[in-house]
Amino acid sequence: xxxxxxxxxxxxxxxxxxxxxxxxxxxxxxxxxxxxxxxxxxxxxxxxxxxxxxxxxxxxxxxxxxxxxxxxxxxxxxxxxxxxxxxxxxxxxxxxxxxxxxxxxxxxxxxxxxxxxxxxxxxxxxxxxxxxxxxxxxxxxxxxxxxxxxxxxxxxxxxxxxxxxxxxxxxxxxxxxxxxxxxxxxxxxxxxxxxxxxxxxxxxxxxxxxxxxxxxxxxxxxxxxxxxxxxxxxxxxxxxxxxxxxxxxxxxxxxxxxxxxxxxxxxxxxxxxxxxxxxxxxxxxxxxxxxxxxxxxxxxxxxxxxxxxxxxxxxxxxxxxxxxxxxxxxxxxx
Amino acid sequence: xxxxxxxxxxxxxxxxxxxxxxxxxxxxxxxxxxxxxxxxxxxxxxxxxxxxxxxxxxxxxxxxxxxxxxxxxxxxxxxxxxxxxxxxxxxxxxxxxxxxxxxxxxxxxxxxxxxxxxxxxxxxxxxxxxxxxxxxxxxxxxxxxxxxxxxxxxxxxxxxxxxxxxxxxxxxxxxxxxxxxxxxxxxxxxxxxxxxxxxxxxxxxxxxxxxxxxxxxxxxxxxxxxxxxxxxxxxxxxxxxxxxxxxxxxxxxxxxxxxxxxxxxxxxxxxxxxxxxxxxxxxxxxxxxxxxxxxxxxxxxxxxxxxxxxxxxxxxxxxxxxxxxxxxxxxxxx
DNA sequence: CTGTTAGCGCATTCAG
DNA sequence: CTGAATGCGCTAACAG
Numbered sequence: 098x099x100x101x102x103x104x105x106x107x108x109x110x111x112x113x114x115x116x117x118x119x120x121x122x123x124x125x126x127x128x129x130x131x132x133x134x135x136x137x138x139x140x141x142x143x144x145x146x147x148x149x150x151x152x153x154x155x156x157x158x159x160x161x162x163x164x165x166x167x168x169x170x171x172x173x174x175x176x177x178x179x180x181x182x183x184x185x186x187x188x189x190x191x192x193x194x195x196x197x198x199x200x201x202x203x204x205x206x207x208x209x210x211x212x213x214x215x216x217x218x219x220x221x222x223x224x225x226x227x228x229x230x231x232x233x234x235x236x237x238x239x240x241x242x243x244x245x246x247x248x249x250x251x252x253x254x255x256x257x258x259x260x261x262x263x264x265x266x267x268x269x270x271x272x273x274x275x276x277x278x279x280x281x282x283x284x285x286x287x288x289x290x291x292x293x294x295x296x297x298x299x300x301x302x303x304x305x306x307x308x309x310x311x312x313x314x315x316x317x318x319x320x321x322x323x324x325x326x327x328x329x330x331x332x333x334x335x336x337x338x339x340x341x342x343x344x345x346x347x348x349x350x351x352x353x354x355x356x357x358x359x360x361x362x363x364x365x366x367x368x369x370x371x372x373x374x375x376x377x378x379x380x381x382x383x384x385x386x387x388x389x390x391x392x393x394x395x396x397x398x399x400x401x402x403x404x405x406x407x408x409x410x411x412x413x414x415x416x417x418x419x420x421x422x423x424x425x426x427x428x429x430x431x
Numbered sequence: 432x433x434x435x436x437x438x439x440x441x442x443x444x445x446x447x448x449x450x451x452x453x454x455x456x457x458x459x460x461x462x463x464x465x466x467x468x469x470x471x472x473x474x475x476x477x478x479x480x481x482x483x484x485x486x487x488x489x490x491x492x493x494x495x496x497x498x499x500x501x502x503x504x505x506x507x508x509x510x511x512x513x514x515x516x517x518x519x520x521x522x523x524x525x526x527x528x529x530x531x532x533x534x535x536x537x538x539x540x541x542x543x544x545x546x547x548x549x550x551x552x553x554x555x556x557x558x559x560x561x562x563x564x565x566x567x568x569x570x571x572x573x574x575x576x577x578x579x580x581x582x583x584x585x586x587x588x589x590x591x592x593x594x595x596x597x598x599x600x601x602x603x604x605x606x607x608x609x610x611x612x613x614x615x616x617x618x619x620x621x622x623x624x625x626x627x628x629x630x631x632x633x634x635x636x637x638x639x640x641x642x643x644x645x646x647x648x649x650x651x652x653x654x655x656x657x658x659x660x661x662x663x664x665x666x667x668x669x670x671x672x673x674x675x676x677x678x679x680x681x682x683x684x685x686x687x688x689x690x691x692x693x694x695x696x697x698x699x700x701x702x703x704x705x706x707x708x709x710x711x712x713x714x715x716x717x718x719x720x721x722x723x724x725x726x727x728x729x730x731x732x733x734x735x736x737x738x739x740x741x742x743x744x745x746x747x748x749x750x751x752x753x754x755x756x757x758x759x760x761x762x763x764x765x
Numbered sequence: 766c767t768g769t770t771a772g773c774g775c776a777t778t779c780a781g
Numbered sequence: 782c783t784g785a786a787t788g789c790g791c792t793a794a795c796a797g
Contacts (some may be wrong), residue, residue, distance in 0.1 A: 100602070101492070101574060104774060104775090105774070107774095114784085115773095115783065115785075116774090116775080116776095117783075117785080118782090118783055118784075120774095120776060121776090121782095121783085124776090128783085129782070130783085133782085133783085136768065147544075147548055148548055148774090148775080149548070149773095150550065150775095151485070151489055151547040151549060151550040152773080152774035152775045152776090153774080153775060154549075155489050155773095155774085155790080156774085156775065156776065156788080156789045157789085158435070158779095158789075159550070160485065162528070169514070170513050170514040171507070171511055171526065172507070173510075176504050176507075178789095179504055180503070180504045180505050180531065183504060183530065184531070192530065192545065192546075193529055194528055195513075196525050196526065196527070197515060197518070199522075209734070210762055211526065212483055212526075213481060213497075213604050214483070214484040215485060215488075215495070215526065216483060216485040220697055240435060240436055250625070256769075278569075349677050352713075353781055356716075363448050366797060379713040382689070382690075382717060383716060383717065383718075384717070429551070438791090439790070440790075440791090441789070449768045449769075449793095450768095451767075451768065451792075451793080452766090452768075453769055453792095454790095454791065454792060455766095455767085455792095460766085462766055463766070463767085464766060464767085465769085467766085482790090483789095483791075484791095485790085486789075486790035486791045486792090489773060489789090489791085490772080490773050490791090490793095491792085492773075720789060
């Protein structure tokens with residue numbers, strides 16, 4: 098008894114009128130007899146009729162669905178961004194289709210294809226860290242608009258929204274250097290990410306500007322897994338001259354790195370210090386948080402990206418891909 | 432130049448064949464000339480043709496979209512559950528449409544309506560705390576299957592998946608009582624939630640079983656906002672005989688409650704203790720975490736709920752609403 | 766092996 | 782004021 102939903106057709110039949118009459122009655126079209134309108138409405142009510150928006154959208158080649166592809170829903174940064182996106186688009190009558198790439202190229206590519214075939218009106222992407230090949234985006238842009246946020250590709254025909262991480266990295270370093278530390282390691286992300294490059298640039302620029310030596314042993318990359326973090330922190334701690342401060346890719350990494358240090362008997366914010374990015378809310382509850390971090394405003398970033406995408410969807414003729422750089426805010430603790 | 436995507440119709444015209452031939456060629460139908468098939472595939476390739484799945488789904492009255500309505504994407508519990516849902520359904524070719532109710536009745540009701548009209552294949556809901564009226568769910572069940580998770584309504588025709596919070600509350604209390612504490616307050620959630628009632632039952636049962644007096648002053652409800660938490664914690668601390676332990680609705684609340692205590696000069700896990708629910712990952716990084724909490728397995732809960740829903744969608748004839756109670760696991764610290 | 770027809774649910778011409 | 786016809790993109794039953 099797969100009770101299928103009521104259609105206009107059935108109602109038309111029951112009332113002995115045409116489908117177009119039912120359609121007009123339902124949308125309170127001016128040129129409809131009030132008598133007929135009443136009858137249609139009454140029947141619709143009793144049959145619990147509700148429109149099949151998919152039919153309408155299908156006809157209009159619109160879905161009012163926005164696709165989102167991001168690495169992990171469980172990372173606070175992304176769930177905040179998603180929340181901003183959802184808030185923005187739902188206010189304009191759109192819905193959000195989320196897919197996780199889990200930092201995997203194939204999953205990301207499949208997700209994009211799936212969204213395209215399904216006919217979303219636009220796509221928002223924060224790239225997987227393992228995405229070196231960017232082909233899967235290129236066939237996606239037409240005819241569906243695509244906007245990158247946070248993990249973006251620069252110099253492409255797409256709009257991008259991201260935080261100025263080079264500047265942020267510089268500021269963080271500046272803060273640490275002015276605190277008097279000289280041996281500062283960088284636990285950076287994977288090289289496939291623009292954000293990794295930007296952090297490195299800011300890091301190097303700060304060392305340069307404050308005339309500190311660049312020690313290549315202090316610069317290391319991780320693939321964002323816990324295991325790799327552990328490995329690289331151990332490596333740093335076992336250097337002949339271990340760092341005083343570790344600048345980590347973001348707060349999650351800092352937390353795991355801290356664990357490793359604690360296991361080695363080091364006291365955080367005493368024997369070793371951390372600087373970081375992201376300003377995740379739970380750091381406020383820590384007794385030994387990173388001494389400095391960066392607020393990247395993921396919620397706002399999501400809203401911005403969504404707003405650009407909606408604009409691209411609703412005014413395709415005047416739309417020009419744009420690049421929005423969100424300034425970061427330094428958060429210092431002691 | 433709103434470049435609309437290529438259709439089979441166009442390709443058929445270009446090749447001088449019928450649309451059905453193109454359709455068959457594309458899906459490698461057995462009864463098609465290999466010559467024709469090649470030509471069609473070649474053209475499809477060069478035109479970057481991809482199927483419009485919406486047309487197919489529309490025809491088949493399926494969307495392969497699952498709607499999710501939950502309070503907040505930013506709460507770790509829900510993002511974990513969503514992650515489990517996304518993982519389960521995407522493995523079976525479904526996509527996930529998320530909407531946040533923000534614990535608001537109207538938003539929740541609108542979300543459900545929007546999803547229904549849009550024609551999702553099924554809906555997963557974790558109820559808004561302000562949802563007292565349950566009407567909006569009832570018209571939703573036909574013809575779309577609906578499954579509640581975590582914040583469920585018992586005794587309804589819907590499937591429900593939830594953690595056994597009464598049992599969990601009892602176990603937490605038992606642990607606290609056996610530690611020797613007698614003055615235990617309950618900072619419970621809003622009464623609209625089943626989980627609130629369950630926690631209260633477990634709390635009372637434990638007091639009863641261990642023959643401790645029930646002090647009504649120790650039992651208080653909050654609406655899950657930071658402000659209300661602050662208010663109620665202050666109330667508890669100002670009682671003539673303040674509690675030694677506060678059992679909070681979940682870890683987020685515990686964190687905020689701890690802040691209030693710290694501001695009053697109390698030392699956590701010394702002057703006052705906390706017990707809680709949820710076992711959020713960041714608590715592992717705290718120096719003074721709740722002494723006991725409950726792992727509710729939100730990821731698995733999401734998976735379970737998704738699997739029941741998919742089953743309801745794919746085998747509607749044999750589907751029977753079911754009630755899955757996920758056992759919790761006590762996490763003790765110190 | 767291939768073309769013709771019908772239809773999914775609806776809005777929208779165009780005719781009365 | 783209302784009905785008939787058309788089409789959105791595609792598949793499938795029915796004919797050849």
